[in-house]
Amino acid sequence: MQVKVNGEVVNLEKSLNINDFLVAVKADQPEYVTVQKNGEFIQRDDFADTLVEEGDEIEFLYFMGGGSNE
Secondary structure, X not given: OEEEXXXXXXXXXXXXXXXXXXXXXXXXXXXXXXXXXXXXXXXXXXXXXXXXXXXXXXXXXXXXXXXXXX
C-alpha cells in the first residue's frame, strides 16, 4: 500500500498505527514530532489508536524554539 509522507510516496506492507509507522519510516526524533494525517493533527495520546492506511497523506512537523536574548 502507498502513503505520502511529507510529499514523498512510501510503500508499506500493511496498515500501521502512528507509533509503529514512525518506527517503520525511521522518523527523526519521534518523541518530538507532531503528526498530521490527511490535514488533521493527531494528538500524541491517539497515536496507538490511529491507523495509517492506503492513500493517507502524512506530514511530520517539528517545532523549534529559540529567539534572541535581548
